Each structure stands twice: as structure tokens, then as C-alpha cells.
Amino acid sequence: MPSEMKSSIPIEKEIVLVGGGHAHVHVLKRFGMRPLPGVRLTLVADEIETPYSGMLPGLIAGRYTHDEAHIDLWPLATFAGARLIHARATGLDLAGRRVIFADRPPLRFDLLSLDIGSTARANVPGAAEHATPVRPVRKFLRWLGELHANAEARPLKIVVAGGGAGGVELLLSLRHRLSGGPHRHDFTLVTEGEVMSGHNARTTGIFRRILNTRNVRLLERTPVAEVRAGELGTVAGDTQPFDELVWTTGPAPHPWLATTGLELAEGFVSVDRAFRSVSHDFVFAVGDTATVVSDPRPKAGVFAVRAGPPLEANLRRAARGLPPRPFRAQRHFLSLISTDDEHAVASRGPFAAEGDLLWRWKDRIDRRWMRKYQVLPDMAGETKADAPLSPQDPEAMRCAGCGAKIPAGVLARVIERLDPPPSPAVMVGLREGEDAAVLRTTPGALMVQTVDFFRAMVSDPFVFGRIAANHALSDIWAMGADPAAALAIAGLPPGAPDVVEDELFQMLAGAVEALREAGATLAGGHSAEVAETMLGFAVTGSARQERLFRKGAMLAGDRLILTKPLGTGALLAAAMRGRAKGRDMAVALREMQRSSGPAAAVLRSHGARAVTDVTGFGLAGHLAEMIGRSGLAATVELGRLPLLPGALEAMEAGYLSTLHPSNAEAARWIEGAIVAERPPHAALFDPQTAGGLLAAVPPQAAESCLLALRGGPAPGAAIVGEVACTGAHAFIRLE
Structure with a gap:
């Protein structure tokens, strides 16, 4: 936010x-x-x-x-x-x-x-190449998943280098994790000094006993001199074979x-x-x-x-x-060191104790500390257990991104009331309802123009700039044109000049990068002070008339291919209240920054006849535009709709975009009674920011087109339906 x-x-x-x-x-x-x-x-x-x-x-x-x-x-x-x-x-x-x-x-x-x-202190020759460091933790946890699979296949010799509290806890934890498998594994702890150095003698003695009862080979006062593939050598000249070596010898x-x-x-x-x-x-x-x-x-x-x-x-x-005021940390502190059986050892100064009760105490302390940062008040003051406000509620937070568009019905009525004078230069204009305007320039050449802007939906200005540019470019790709130049429309709240300057630079730098990737340039623009950060672009491209994509050009039997997963509207709505997972938002932002240009090229090479971009009005709304212009119908397979991670959970929790209710008016195009606010139907009406392309592809080319998309520019692409002849009552049938 x-x-x-x-x-x-x-x-x-x-x-x-x-x-x-x-x-x-x-x-x-x-x-x-x-x-x-x-x-x-x-x-x-x-x-x-x-x-x-x-x-x-x-x-x-x-x-x-x-x-x-x-x-x-x-x-x-x-x-x-x-x-x-x-x-x-x-x-x-x-x-x-x-x-x-x-x-x-x-x-x-x-x-x-x-x-x-x-980072890990891998100051022994060969350690960086042949050992697995505990830091960074993300990479270590990925290795842990691989270790578990290997341990299921055969018995392993596992060596942990480092005899401090971290190394001992890690070895005992690994031993517990692998103990339920089909093989008995061999564990060795190697340390250059005494095990649990820095703690009192009684603590050291307790852990020597624990390691001995767990059949862990303990090599104390054994500095490692070199690590080779499958073997470490000690200063004394001995060798220790291993299948896996974990490095926990201290921070660097x-x-x-x-x-x-x-x-x-x-x-x-x-x-x-x-x-x-x-x-x-x-x-x-x-x-x-x-x-x-x-x-x-x-x-x-x-x-x-x-x-x-x-x-x-x-x-x-x-x-x-x-x-600032100085802070003095205490010199002695209580360490609660866990073993592998819900047992813990307490160590402070000369004091040491052990027991199951200490583990339960440590568990409560750890969980209590984590709850402070995992259970947060909602932006509107509700707790995690409270229900989210309905998108129709006047007190609901208004969505940004493409979820902040004027509803389709309102926009359509305004266009009907307007009466712009005709122009011989305008081939495709306001009343045609395509993704971009098309102007005649020289014989055989066409100019394609579009404009898009919205309020910031993400706090990173550089990423916002990339998303805003890709979103605007999407209309150009959907028309089958090539982008050439863009004019920026930027608004920022007032602030210190250095703050405003850097924010504007970050946004436009992200946009320039996305435009450069598309073969376009930033040619100018306009900026102003506004209440909330916003950014958009007027994009100009060019196309040959015979290469234009039109929404109504699809034929019965064509397969409907969607190039990006759905769900940005629900995820952004949940994120505004702090209810979206960071790892899910990271995936969503990555998809929003993915250019549709390469996907458009693949669609063209496989004979796509009709294309549109799925943005603010959702899949159902944009598909309704296509079938309305073609006079045909469509079948959509709900089970084949690609969804972003976490999107379904957000919809089930009731986190829907403020544009969702007006998008749900497109349900009139759908056969049978549906509840547009409930999954999986809700995905049809979810507004997309920098969403994918929806294309009608000849049936004989659909599978090869999908393989080309998934293997390259659109890994989340899917065949979501089929074009059909018009039914008696319904235009979209769900399966």
C-alpha cells in the first residue's frame, strides 16, 4: 500500500x-x-x-x-x-x-x-564449493527439501561442521527430520574446539551426553583444513567422508x-x-x-x-x-537450546538445566514473539478474524490499479451520449470499442493510439512504473501493432523537493525500462501535484491494416487462449488490508511486469484471429465484447482458468476489488444462475492490472501455440474455452 x-x-x-x-x-x-x-x-x-x-x-x-x-x-x-x-x-x-x-x-x-x-564463514579451502551453508536460510531450506528426497533413496553420511549452539541444534534437528525414513543415516559433528564453547562446562557435558545417546560421532578439537568432493581433511591429516556437509562455523x-x-x-x-x-x-x-x-x-x-x-x-x-541515546545490552543472557525430542537445555553463566518443560517454555516464548508481527490490525481497524468490508460498502478502501476504472456500464452510457464528429483519418474510433484507436496516415500504414493511467497499487515506485507502462502497452499489442513512443501522465503528492524528485525518477525509470524492452521510447509527458500517486501513458504505435487484430474476427471452433493467470484484483484488494501473502504478491507483481509483446508475436505466428487484453473489466467483460462483435458464443471451462497463487484464497475470504460488483453485470451474458462474488465464478469478473491477452486461435494450431507460449513468454498460459455458434439464449456457457 x-x-x-x-x-x-x-x-x-x-x-x-x-x-x-x-x-x-x-x-x-x-x-x-x-x-x-x-x-x-x-x-x-x-x-x-x-x-x-x-x-x-x-x-x-x-x-x-x-x-x-x-x-x-x-x-x-x-x-x-x-x-x-x-x-x-x-x-x-x-x-x-x-x-x-x-x-x-x-x-x-x-x-x-x-x-x-x-553470511556463512567458509574460510576453509573447498568449503564454498562442496559444503552447504546455513545462510542464506532460503537456499538452505531448498537444499533441505532435496536432502529429504535423497535420504528416502539411500543411507547418507551427514557431517555438520561447527560445534556451537547453532551447529548442535541443526544436527539434532536434521536427525529428527530424517529419523522416520526407511534408512538409518550416519551423523558426525566436527568442531575446531569443544562442543558448545562459550557455554558453561555443565551445558557442554549435557550435550556430549545427548549426542552420544543419539549415536552422533563427535570430533572435538578437530580443525578442518580442506574440503574436497565427498571428503573433508583435518589439520591432523585425518579424513572424514560425507555425502552431505553442512557448514555452521560462524557468521561472516x-x-x-x-x-x-x-x-x-x-x-x-x-x-x-x-x-x-x-x-x-x-x-x-x-x-x-x-x-x-x-x-x-x-x-x-x-x-x-x-x-x-x-x-x-x-x-x-x-x-x-x-x-540518539545509548543502549547497553546485558552481558549474560539465558539461552534455551532445543534438542530433537521436544526437550531443551537452559544455559546462563554458570547455570544449566534441561527438560521437556523448558522446551514448552521456549515454544511459548517464540510463538508469542512471532504473533506480534504475524497478527496485525487491519487498515480499517478490524482484526484478522473480522470479515472484510464488501466492495459496495462506502467505507471500503477504493482499489487502485485497473480496479479503479470507471465501471463498464457507466462508460458505455457516456460514449452513447457523446457525438464526436467523424473524421476520414479515424479508421477505428470511440464507437468501435476496440482496445486502441487506429488512424490512417500513409497508404497501407496505420497509426495506433491508446492511453491508460491509474493510481499506484504497489509501494515500489520503480515496479509501479514498469507495471503502468506494460499496462498501457498492452492495448497496442492487443491490436497487433508495434509501439513506438509514449507520453507520460504523472501525478505525485506534495513533499520535500528531493523526495518528490526521487519518487518521480523511480517511476519513470521503471517505465523507461519497460518501454525500451518493447522497442518504444518515452517522448514527453505532463506531471502535476495530486492527492495520490498516479501514473499513465499515451502510447503511439504503428501497424499494417492486414495485420490488425480485431475483437470480432473469431470463428466458431476457435480455441480461447489466455496468456496470463487471473487474480490481480482480488490479491491487490487483500494486500490493501495487509491480508495477502508476500510470496503471492511477489508472483503477481512479476506477472504484471511481464510484457505481452512476445506473447502477441507467438499468437500471430499461430494464426490468432481475434485478440483483446484482459484488464479492468475482467475475463467475462472482455470476452463479452469479443462475442458481442462477432455474433458468436463461447464456452469457458472454469476448471482450466489459470489463477495466481493466493487469488482463490483471497476471493474465498471475500477480498474483492471495488470494481468487481460492476464487472459482475457481465453475468447477464452467462447461461444459468451464478453467484459472481464466489469462487470460482468470481475469477471471471476480477479486474486485471497489466493482465494477459485473450485470443481466438484456430483449433489446429491451439496446442502448438500453447506449448510455444508456456515454453517462452507466457508460462502461465492456458486454453480456457472455445468459440461456438450463437445459442438461443446464452452467449457464454460455463463448463
């Missing part, structure tokens, strides 16, 4: 949070509960879900589900009114106060906070920090006790990313969690021009 929807106060300062670590999720939650007027947060995260370190062993063991052990950053950022930039930062321009990326323009900030965690800093110009301590950002960089007072860093040079602490999750409240307070103070 764009931050303008949270407050009408002009944005004067930008706080950019790089990384979705434990401290930053606290900052987001607290800013959502108590916004700072004139200050906007932007979260930059290369992963849309943050794993909670305290529940990672349980996730590996299979005791927690993926969702139970992860914080979804999308609804959290929505709640905070923060922009979410789903991208990987690769550097900083501190002089220009900009975050650098590999594949998009730099992003400006006034204040910066780094909470990017750490992200390499790109060394290029930033920040003062570092062993590669980590040097900060004072207020978490402020000792070299740049507008930069903060916490967690594994930083080292408090005057009061260092271990790289442990407990310190990252406890850094959240003081970091939030100091970011607020810095934004107001006040000096």
Missing part, C-alpha cells in the same frame, strides 16, 4: 531500512502503530519473508510450518505505511545518500539503517559492506552504543550486521531482537534532529 494512504502530511524525510532482520520488523510494527508525521519508511529486502532464528531448528525438524517460522514482510510494511522494495542492495553511495542495486536505479535516503544479517560479513566507505570492524559495521555508525552519523546498523565497538557482544539472535526498541527510538530522534 502506498504510504500516501496512511497520511496526507507531505513527506519531508525518508528512512530507508535495508534488510528485514529482527530489529527492523520491530521498527516497522512500531511506526505502524505510531507514525512520525512527515517521515516515511522504506524497507529494502531481498527476501519477502524473514525466518525467525529461534524457530529455525524446529522448522528444520518439522515441528513448525514454513509460515509459523517466518515473518511476512509484505503485510508488515503495509501496516507501517512503508514502501517495500523487493530487491537486493549491493552497495551504498554515502556522499549522495543512496542505496545501490545491481538491476535498478539507486534509492535516496535521509537516514539509513542496516539489518542484513551475515556481507562482502559489499567493504565497498561502502563505512568504518568496519572485521568486516562488520562499527557502531556506537546507540547503533549509529562511528564514521557516518546518518547510518545505523544492528544485529549480526554490526559490532558495537565499545561494548561488543556475540552475534546472537537475542541481541538482534533486543536491539529493536532502542533502534526505533533512535531513528525517531535522529529524524527529529535529536541526538
Whole structure:
């Protein structure tokens, strides 16, 4: 959700949070509960879900589900009114106060906070090539799925390198996960010092006993000198064979920090006790990313969690021009270390204890902490258990994107009342109802024009620019034309000049990239101050008359092919209330940024006769336009409609676009009584932003066309129906 929807106060300062670590999720939650007027947060995260370190062993063991052990950053950022930039930062321009990326323009900030965690310390020759590091967690969890499949096929020798708490918990969790399979696996723990070093002797003794009773081979004081394929060599000259080697030997800093110009301590950002960089007072860093040079602490999750409240307070103070306040973390803390059987060991200073009750205590602590960031109030004040407002409710949030179009019925009545003078230059105009206007220029050559704009439906301005450009280009592709140039129509709320400048630049940079991919250029435009961010384009293209696609040119027997999955309207409606999953929104945004140009080329090469783009009026509304102009009918197979991940769940929960009720008027074209607000029928009326093309393709070419689409520009394409002769009463029949 764009931050303008949270407050009408002009944005004067930008706080950019790089990384979705434990401290930053606290900052987001607290800013959502108590916004700072004139200050906007932007979260930059290369992963849309943050794993909670305290529940990672349980996730590996299979005791927690993926969702139970992860914080979804999308609804959290929505709640905070923060922009979410789903991208990987690769550097900083501190002089220009900009975050650098590999594949998009730099992003400006006034204040910066780094909470990017750490990477695996693979400082042994061969470890990077032959071992599996625990970090990044996403890649490790993907490897875990592969390991489970391999373990079903044969017995494995599994070695874990690293005898700290993380390595011990991981080994025991892996052992538990694989224990129910058909094979007995061999586990070895290798550590260069004593197991559980850093903890008291009693804790060490407890874990030696536990590992022994689990038949885990423990190799203490055994530094690894080299890793080769299937074998590690020790400093003493011994070798240890393995099928899988997991590397947990401690954290290492992200390499790109060394290029930033920040003062570092062993590669980590040097900060004072207020978490402020000792070299740049507008930069903060916490967690594994930083080292408090005057009061260092271990790289442990407990310190990252406890850094959240003081970091939030100091970011607020810095934004107001006040000096930050120092924070002193405790030197001794309680560690609750889980084993593989709902059993845990408590360790603090010289104290140690173990028992099932300690595991249940740890489980309650972890779940309680996660609930703070997983169960969020709704944007309108409802709780997660409350029913969403109906799209017809006047208090419902108005959708952005193509869900904000004027209803089709209203638009049709306005067009009927207009009486534009005819022009010999206009071949296809207002009354023809095609996707774009067609003008005669030179003999045999045609100019194709269209215009589209809408309010921002996503908080990332660069991604919004790409979506807005692709959406406008879609009409050109649907007419069978080639885009040439575009004029931008941009509106932004008032704010500090630097803020407005960067926002406008980010939007237009995304648009220019999408236009360039389409072979078009940005030729000019107009901008203005408006209440909410908006962007659109007037696009001009060219075509030969014989190559034009027309909506009414389909023939009976043609197969109907849809090139993109449906569901953006429902997902965006759910996302506005913080009810859409981040991983589902990531897929939806990827589809909205996918150009329809290459798909149009495939359709043409397979003889497509009639094409339209499925946008604001939904599949049913746009199909009704096609059959209305052709005088034919159509059959649609509901079970073959491609849907975006999470779209069906959003519809079932009642999250429908505000345009959905007017789109549902197209139900009059459908045979039989249906409930247009309920799945799966609701998908027919869901408004699409930058949706796919709907094409009538000759039956003999349909399957090869589908294979070409799925293997290239449109992996989500599907044959959704067939063109038929007109029935006695119905125009669209559902199967």
C-alpha cells in the first residue's frame, strides 16, 4: 500500500531500512502503530519473508510450518505505511545518500539503517564449493527439501561442521527430520574446539551426553583444513567422508559492506552504543550486521531482537534532529537450546538445566514473539478474524490499479451520449470499442493510439512504473501493432523537493525500462501535484491494416487462449488490508511486469484471429465484447482458468476489488444462475492490472501455440474455452 494512504502530511524525510532482520520488523510494527508525521519508511529486502532464528531448528525438524517460522514482510510494511522494495542492495553511495542495486536505479535516503544479517564463514579451502551453508536460510531450506528426497533413496553420511549452539541444534534437528525414513543415516559433528564453547562446562557435558545417546560421532578439537568432493581433511591429516556437509562455523560479513566507505570492524559495521555508525552519523546498523565497538557482544539472535526498541527510538530522534541515546545490552543472557525430542537445555553463566518443560517454555516464548508481527490490525481497524468490508460498502478502501476504472456500464452510457464528429483519418474510433484507436496516415500504414493511467497499487515506485507502462502497452499489442513512443501522465503528492524528485525518477525509470524492452521510447509527458500517486501513458504505435487484430474476427471452433493467470484484483484488494501473502504478491507483481509483446508475436505466428487484453473489466467483460462483435458464443471451462497463487484464497475470504460488483453485470451474458462474488465464478469478473491477452486461435494450431507460449513468454498460459455458434439464449456457457 502506498504510504500516501496512511497520511496526507507531505513527506519531508525518508528512512530507508535495508534488510528485514529482527530489529527492523520491530521498527516497522512500531511506526505502524505510531507514525512520525512527515517521515516515511522504506524497507529494502531481498527476501519477502524473514525466518525467525529461534524457530529455525524446529522448522528444520518439522515441528513448525514454513509460515509459523517466518515473518511476512509484505503485510508488515503495509501496516507501517512503508514502501517495500523487493530487491537486493549491493552497495551504498554515502556522499549522495543512496542505496545501490545491481538491476535498478539507486534509492535516496535521509537516514539509513542496516539489518542484513551475515553470511556463512567458509574460510576453509573447498568449503564454498562442496559444503552447504546455513545462510542464506532460503537456499538452505531448498537444499533441505532435496536432502529429504535423497535420504528416502539411500543411507547418507551427514557431517555438520561447527560445534556451537547453532551447529548442535541443526544436527539434532536434521536427525529428527530424517529419523522416520526407511534408512538409518550416519551423523558426525566436527568442531575446531569443544562442543558448545562459550557455554558453561555443565551445558557442554549435557550435550556430549545427548549426542552420544543419539549415536552422533563427535570430533572435538578437530580443525578442518580442506574440503574436497565427498571428503573433508583435518589439520591432523585425518579424513572424514560425507555425502552431505553442512557448514555452521560462524557468521561472516556481507562482502559489499567493504565497498561502502563505512568504518568496519572485521568486516562488520562499527557502531556506537546507540547503533549509529562511528564514521557516518546518518547510518545505523544492528544485529549480526554490526559490532558495537565499545561494548561488543556475540552475534546472537537475542541481541538482534533486543536491539529493536532502542533502534526505533533512535531513528525517531535522529529524524527529529535529536541526538540518539545509548543502549547497553546485558552481558549474560539465558539461552534455551532445543534438542530433537521436544526437550531443551537452559544455559546462563554458570547455570544449566534441561527438560521437556523448558522446551514448552521456549515454544511459548517464540510463538508469542512471532504473533506480534504475524497478527496485525487491519487498515480499517478490524482484526484478522473480522470479515472484510464488501466492495459496495462506502467505507471500503477504493482499489487502485485497473480496479479503479470507471465501471463498464457507466462508460458505455457516456460514449452513447457523446457525438464526436467523424473524421476520414479515424479508421477505428470511440464507437468501435476496440482496445486502441487506429488512424490512417500513409497508404497501407496505420497509426495506433491508446492511453491508460491509474493510481499506484504497489509501494515500489520503480515496479509501479514498469507495471503502468506494460499496462498501457498492452492495448497496442492487443491490436497487433508495434509501439513506438509514449507520453507520460504523472501525478505525485506534495513533499520535500528531493523526495518528490526521487519518487518521480523511480517511476519513470521503471517505465523507461519497460518501454525500451518493447522497442518504444518515452517522448514527453505532463506531471502535476495530486492527492495520490498516479501514473499513465499515451502510447503511439504503428501497424499494417492486414495485420490488425480485431475483437470480432473469431470463428466458431476457435480455441480461447489466455496468456496470463487471473487474480490481480482480488490479491491487490487483500494486500490493501495487509491480508495477502508476500510470496503471492511477489508472483503477481512479476506477472504484471511481464510484457505481452512476445506473447502477441507467438499468437500471430499461430494464426490468432481475434485478440483483446484482459484488464479492468475482467475475463467475462472482455470476452463479452469479443462475442458481442462477432455474433458468436463461447464456452469457458472454469476448471482450466489459470489463477495466481493466493487469488482463490483471497476471493474465498471475500477480498474483492471495488470494481468487481460492476464487472459482475457481465453475468447477464452467462447461461444459468451464478453467484459472481464466489469462487470460482468470481475469477471471471476480477479486474486485471497489466493482465494477459485473450485470443481466438484456430483449433489446429491451439496446442502448438500453447506449448510455444508456456515454453517462452507466457508460462502461465492456458486454453480456457472455445468459440461456438450463437445459442438461443446464452452467449457464454460455463463448463
